[in-house]
Amino acid sequence: MRCIGVMTSGGDAPGMNACIRAVVRTAAYHGLRVMGIRRGFQGLIEGEIVELRPRDVGGIIQRGGTILQTARSKEFMTEEGQRKALRRLNQHGIEGLVVIGGDGSMRGALALHQRGFPVVGVPASIDNDIWGTNMSIGVDTALNTIIDAIDRLRDTASSIGRAFLVETMGRDCGYLALIAGVIGGAEMVLIPERETRLEEVARAVMDAYERGKTHALIVIAEGSPYRTTEVAKFLESHPIGFDVRITILGHIQRGGSPTAFDRLLATRMGVKAVEALLGGERGVMTALQGRDIVTIPLEEVVQRRREANLAYYDMVLMLAR
Known part of the structure; x- marks a missing residue:
């Protein structure tokens, strides 16, 4: 293997740049060229x-977002789109690919x-909804952002x-809201996984x-069975003792400089992804299990x-006492 590609896909997550940096420099250490795929x-x-x-990835480890930018692609979901993608990889001499992203990105990988193309995935999703890894890149930073706001x-x-x-992200997985509720001292959390x-x-x-x-705090995942405005309207119609206010954190949860944990996790996963390709592994994803970075089949x-x-x-x- 002489040349590999790296891309970021789907929703952005703090730490993606640290992972790109690790992929590029690990590949260079092993004598490989790296092609960055934008969007x-x-x-x-x-x-x-x-x-x-x-040198192209110098000074990016502390930056949020992704220097390669990211996007979602309906075209790639078609057979024709996938054939076009393979043609582009072959045209540029790319022999292996590292895909950094969430659940949809792992499906694309x-x-x-x-x-038949050699691919290794790296989980990056602030929702922490990717199976097989204890943590995905970006989760810790998003949690710290939420707690600072709370x-x-x-x-x-x-x-x-x-x-x-307080509404957090989490359309299908309530991890952010749930953990923020524990460490933020909430009275209750509303998440997709639990009917309340x-x-x-x-x-x-x-x-x-x-x-x-002197106050009360309810943390609501965006995928909760109830809209935040619906909860507010219900509370305002009952004698709860407090005035009600809504704060929707939105996309500020995706931004910001990655925490030390996310920088290290992203770096370790980026290094492992390149080493996996060089070691002949195909169709796997890097994952944090315990203290170790391992690989697991993308099919799983x-x-x-x-x-x-x-x-x-x-x-x-x-604890809400």
Whole structure:
């Protein structure tokens, strides 16, 4: 193997740049050329490919986002799109590919593998919904961003006596909301994996008021059974003791400089991805299991979805006293 490609695909996550850097410099150490593919699978189809040398990735380890940019591609989901992608890889002499991204990106990586092309995936998703790895790149940074916001909101909520509804990302997986609820001191969390009645939410807020708390906090995943505005409207129609305010954190959770944990995780996974390709591994994804970075088959990864641990849900309720 003389040349490999690297791309970032799907939603961006803090730490992607650290992973790109690790891939490029590990490849250079082993005497490989690296081609950077811009805008994910769509950029691959359209031939947006440039060579990346070690100096090209200098000074990016601390930057959020991705220097290669990212995109979603409906065209790549078709057989014709995949054939175009393979043609572009061959035209540029790329003999192996590292795909950094979320669940959809791993499915795209598997599609290329099934067509006979050597691919290794690297999980990067702030939702932490990719099966087989304890943590994905970007999760720790997103959590720190959420907790910083919650801490600031608590200051103003306590001063004025309010209940804040804080909406986090997490369309199908409530990991961010759940962990933020535990370490942010929430009264309750609303997540896709657990059915919760609005009456329970109102009771939790009323209990906080009756116990003499100066504020109440409910963390809501965007994929919760209830829209945040719906929860607010319900609470406002009940005598809960607090005024209600909504804060939707939105895409600030995706941005910002990656934490030390995410930089190290991304670096270790990038190094492992290149070493896996050089070692002859194909159709696998790097994964954090315990303290080790291992590889697992992409076919196993895409067949399952990592769900939030509901033991944390009970922990939120127990600690909300």
